[in-house]
Amino acid sequence: xxxxxxARLVMAVPVLLGVTILVFSMLxxxxxxxxxxxxxxxxxxxxxxxxxxxxxxxxDPIYVQYARFLGNALRGDLGRSLVSRHQVLDEILSQFPAxxxxxxxxxxxxxxxxxxxxxxxxxxxxxxxxxxxxxxxLLGVSMPGFWLGLMLIFFFSLRLxxxxxxxxxxxxxxxxxxxxxxxxxxxxxxxxxxxxxxEVLRQEYVTTARAKGLAEHVVILRHAxxxxxxxxxTMVGLQFGYLLAGAVIIETVFARQGIGRLIxxxxxxxxxxxxxxxVLFTACLYVLVNLLVDISYxxxxxxxxxxxx
Amino acid sequence: MQITVRGRIGPxxxxxxQEGRLASTFRRLLQNRGATIxxxxxxxxxxxxxxxxxxxxxxxxxxVPDDRFLLPSGAHPLGTDQFGRxxxxxxxxxxxxxxxxxxxxxxxxxxxxxxxxLLAGYYSGWLDAVIMRSIDVMxxxxxxxxxxxxxxxxxxxITNVMIAVxxxxxxxxxxxxxxxxLSAKEFLYVDAARTLGCRDRRILFRHILPNVxxxxxxxxxxxxxxxxxxxxxxxxxxxxxxxxxxxWGAMLSGGRAYLRDSWWIATFPGLxxxxxxxxxxxxxxxxxxxxxxxMKV
Numbered sequence: 097x098x099x100x101x102x103a104r105l106v107m108a109v110p111v112l113l114g115v116t117i118l119v120f121s122m123l124x125x126x127x128x129x130x131x132x133x134x135x136x137x138x139x140x141x142x143x144x145x146x147x148x149x150x151x152x153x154x155x156d157p158i159y160v161q162y163a164r165f166l167g168n169a170l171r172g173d174l175g176r177s178l179v180s181r182h183q184v185l186d187e188i189l190s191q192f193p194a195x196x197x198x199x200x201x202x203x204x205x206x207x208x209x210x211x212x213x214x215x216x217x218x219x220x221x222x223x224x225x226x227x228x229x230x231x232x233x234l235l236g237v238s239m240p241g242f243w244l245g246l247m248l249i250f251f252f253s254l255r256l257x258x259x260x261x262x263x264x265x266x267x268x269x270x271x272x273x274x275x276x277x278x279x280x281x282x283x284x285x286x287x288x289x290x291x292x293x294x295e296v297l298r299q300e301y302v303t304t305a306r307a308k309g310l311a312e313h314v315v316i317l318r319h320a321x322x323x324x325x326x327x328x329x330t331m332v333g334l335q336f337g338y339l340l341a342g343a344v345i346i347e348t349v350f351a352r353q354g355i356g357r358l359i360x361x362x363x364x365x366x367x368x369x370x371x372x373x374x375v376l377f378t379a380c381l382y383v384l385v386n387l388l389v390d391i392s393y394x395x396x397x398x399x400x401x402x403x404x405x
Numbered sequence: 406m407q408i409t410v411r412g413r414i415g416p417x418x419x420x421x422x423q424e425g426r427l428a429s430t431f432r433r434l435l436q437n438r439g440a441t442i443x444x445x446x447x448x449x450x451x452x453x454x455x456x457x458x459x460x461x462x463x464x465x466x467x468x469v470p471d472d473r474f475l476l477p478s479g480a481h482p483l484g485t486d487q488f489g490r491x492x493x494x495x496x497x498x499x500x501x502x503x504x505x506x507x508x509x510x511x512x513x514x515x516x517x518x519x520x521x522x523l524l525a526g527y528y529s530g531w532l533d534a535v536i537m538r539s540i541d542v543m544x545x546x547x548x549x550x551x552x553x554x555x556x557x558x559x560x561x562x563i564t565n566v567m568i569a570v571x572x573x574x575x576x577x578x579x580x581x582x583x584x585x586x587l588s589a590k591e592f593l594y595v596d597a598a599r600t601l602g603c604r605d606r607r608i609l610f611r612h613i614l615p616n617v618x619x620x621x622x623x624x625x626x627x628x629x630x631x632x633x634x635x636x637x638x639x640x641x642x643x644x645x646x647x648x649x650x651x652x653w654g655a656m657l658s659g660g661r662a663y664l665r666d667s668w669w670i671a672t673f674p675g676l677x678x679x680x681x682x683x684x685x686x687x688x689x690x691x692x693x694x695x696x697x698x699x700m701k702v
Contacts, residue, residue, distance in 0.1 A: 114542030118554075125558045234690075238683035240634055242641050243657060243675030246664060250672075254665050341548030345638050349661075359550075360642055363557045371557050379545045 097394065104390050108383055113166075115383070119376045120165045123152075123368055130154065134178065134366050148178075152369075174373035179365050184373035188355060192377075194264055195354035198346065199339045201270050202278035206339075207332060209282035211325070214289025218324075219316060221294060229286065236283025241342055245276035245349040262351040273350040277342050281335040288331050293324040326396050333389025337382040433695035440691020446684035454500040463491035465498040466649040474667045484669040486660065488649075492669065495651035496677045502652045503633050503681060506567050510632035511625050513571025518578020519621065523609050525579065526586025537583070540576045549573075549635055556644045563636075563652065566645040570635045574628060581624055585617040619696040627689035630682040637678050653678045 123130045131149050152175075153161055168174070174184035210233075217229035252272060253261035260269050296302065297320055305319045306312075344356030355374050362370035434440050453460060463481075469489035477484040483492035525536040543551060555569035589595065590613060598608050637654030639645040646652030648659070653674040660670030 110538055111541050111545055114538065115545045118542055122554060122558055234683065234686060235679075238630065238679050238686050240637055240641075240654075240657075240675060240678050240682075242638060242654075243671070243678065246657070246661060246671050246675070250664050250668055337547030341546075341550040344549060344553065345642065348642060359553065363553065364643065368557075371554075375546070375550065375554055378547075378550060382547045383545050 100394050101391055104387055108387050111383055112380060115376065115379045116166055116169060117162070119372050119379070120162050122372055122375075124158070126368075130368075134368050169376065174376070175369035177362070177370045178367045179362075179370070184370050187358065187370060188374055188377050191353055191355045191358050194352060195340065195343050195347070195356060197264075197270065198273055198277065198343055198352065198354060199336065201274035202281065202339050202342075203332065203336055205274050205278035206281035206285055206335060209278070210285025211289050211321075211328070213282070213286035214328075215293055215316070215321060217286070217290040218293035218297060226290075230290065233283040233286040236279045236286075239279065241276050241280055242345045242349050244279060245273065245346055248272045248276055249350070264352050269352075273346050273352060276349065277339055277346045280342070281339060284335060285328060285331060289324065289328050292327050293320060296320045296324040299323075326393070329396060330389055330393055333385055333392075336385050336389075340378055340382060430695050434691050437691040437694060439687045440695070443684040443687025443689075443691060446680065447688055450500050450681055450684065451504065453497050454504050457497040457501055461491075461494035461497045463494040465490065465495045465651040468649075474663070474670075477669055483673045484667070486656070486670045487663055487667070490649075492656075492673055495656060496653070496673060499651040499653045499656065499674065499677065500681070502563065502646065502650065503637065503678070504629075506563065506570070506636045507629040507633040507681075507685075509567045510570040510574065510636065511628045513568065514574035514628065514632075515578050515621065515625050517572070518575040519582045519614070519617070521575070522579040522582025522584075522617075523586055523614065526583040527590060527605070527609055527613065533583075536579065540579050543573070544576045546573070549638055552635055552639065553644070556639060561644045561647065563640070563646040563650070566636045566639045569639070570632045573635075574632065577624060577628070578621070581620055582617050585620060586613055589613045589616040623689060623693040623696055626685060626692055630685035630689065633678065633682055633685070 126134075131145050131152070131154065135145065135148065149155060153164060156164075172185050174188070176182065177184055177187055180187065213229045213233060217226040220226050249261045249272065252258045259272050261272075263269055302315060302320055305315045310319075340355075342356075343354055344359055346352075347354040347357040348360055355378060359371060359374045359378075362368075362374065434444075467490060469485070472481070472485045472489035472491075473487060475481050475485040475489075481491050481493065483496065485491055486495070521536050521540070525533040546554065551573035552566075552569040555572055556565055559565040559568060586609075595608060595612060598612050603612070636645055637652070637657070640652045640654030641658045643658065646655045648655065656674040657671050657678075660667070660672075660674070663670050
């Protein structure tokens with residue numbers, strides 16, 4: 097097991113290095129002079145441009161700049177925001193709890209709704225319940241999360257007054273954004289749970305469990321569902337990354353704080369150190385979550401480890 | 406004897422076989438109720454998109470201050486927006502933008518991804534390692550994040566959104582193609598083509614690529630739906646189509662501020678996005694079942 101974990105950790109290193117190269121290159125891929133592009137019309141004087149160029153170390157050779165970027169990033173120094181002048185990492189860390197809270201709540205909704213729909217569809221395969229569950233799942237995949245968010249605000253905040261429309265603090269402000277963000281993931285989890293469950297229900301050990309006279313709910317929950325959920329775990333991990341990315345939009349819809357909103361406001365303000373820092377942070381977090389998912393998958397299904405080299 | 410055998414497996418027979426396979430795939434597709442509904446709705450949207458200038462009752466960008474915030478009625482079936490523009494006309498014109506953006510984004514992703522996947526799978530070695538590690542790096546940016554990064558670099562605008570959404574979808578096509586190539590190149594017909602002196606390019610594009618087409622068609626179809634959603638999201642965030650363009654995501658964003666009293670401004674563009682994406686997803690699911698049932702999730 098330790099060898100497997102070690103191998104996965106080693107494999108993550110080049111990916112993380114690649115991520116830093118890509119994020120570092122953002123500044124140099126800007127059309128024209130990066131400093132002019134960042135300052136836009138606010139470039140008041142040549143001195144202003146020169147000062148920012150010096151601050152960003154743009155006069156050094158590119159490999160020196162990358163080495164400095166990487167070294168600083170490893171020490172947690174992602175530079176300063178051009179707008180607020182605060183440390184980028186401090187800004188990110190102050191926003192992270194809000195995004196983590198939203199992503200975790202959405203994941204909880206996605207798993208509960210997705211697994212329930214998937215199991216119901218599988219145990220009543222080819223019935224109206226199956227068709228309805230899968231159509232609901234298809235609707236969930238096809239619905240833009242930002243539109244669903246607006247519709248939830250319209251019905252549950254503006255019309256019924258059950259929940260506050262925007263802001264954060266307390267579960268009442270989390271339910272609507274978490275639902276808007278989690279429904280897409282719920283739909284994907286539902287489809288996967290159904291197909292995995294249908295497969296497992298055909299296995300001989302399920303027939304044996306039924307032949308022993310076990311109650312149907314015991315057969316489904318204890319024998320079938322536990323095994324059917326193994327591939328779902330991977331999907332849950334993958335979806336967590338998508339929820340982090342989806343938070344970009346949902347945080348904007350619900351005027352919530354968070355890394356997603358930070359990325360959007362910094363892109364619109366051309367605050368590139370902040371864009372780079374927030375994107376790097378989110379990508380590293382996603383790589384880390386995937387790593388944890390792979391390891392948990394190996395714990396749940398020991399056959400995976402045998403394939404590791 | 407040899408001549409007779411060559412005649413049977415010559416191009417004419419092969420074409421006949423392909424036509425037969427195409428016809429049976431289409432028959433299977435039409436037997437699928439969901440796919441048929443998806444195809445019908447999508448065809449309807451395509452007709453609207455193509456004929457929008459002729460069919461739309463009003464100009465999509467013409468502002469009429471006296472007609473602001475009109476409820477859906479006979480004159481304006483989906484109401485009017487904050488500038489007095491007819492929503493139905495804007496949504497009809499928006500279909501052009503969204504479907505075009507979806508198709509072009511997928512085109513960009515598929516061309517780059519398929520070429521990279523073919524090269525990586527066929528040549529293996531260092532080329533495979535370089536391509537696939539780069540793809541791994543791209544995949545470290547979940548969902549819309551990579552597209553956001555690209556738009557941040559290129560700047561806002563619908564053309565840049567197409568490029569961004571296209572490039573961010575490259576990994577899907579590259580990995581799929583590489584996987585198919587890895588299994589296809591083990592077949593005897595590839596060895597036979599090589600023995601007959603075929604060049605690598607011919608082997609890749611004439612012999613291996615057709616084997617990748619079935620899953621590629623399915624993924625591309627579903628990809629159009631994903632690209633429409635992503636580009637609408639970017640426009641919603643103010644990074645895609647700019648006003649007064651009748652892009653669905655941008656229209657939705659414009660209607661946000663008036664949700665309390667004029668719900669229709671944000672509701673109908675969202676329904677249009679959902680209808681387009683849903684129909685493409687239904688068609689894609691049906692295509693998957695008809696072309697390659699093994700891919701079914």
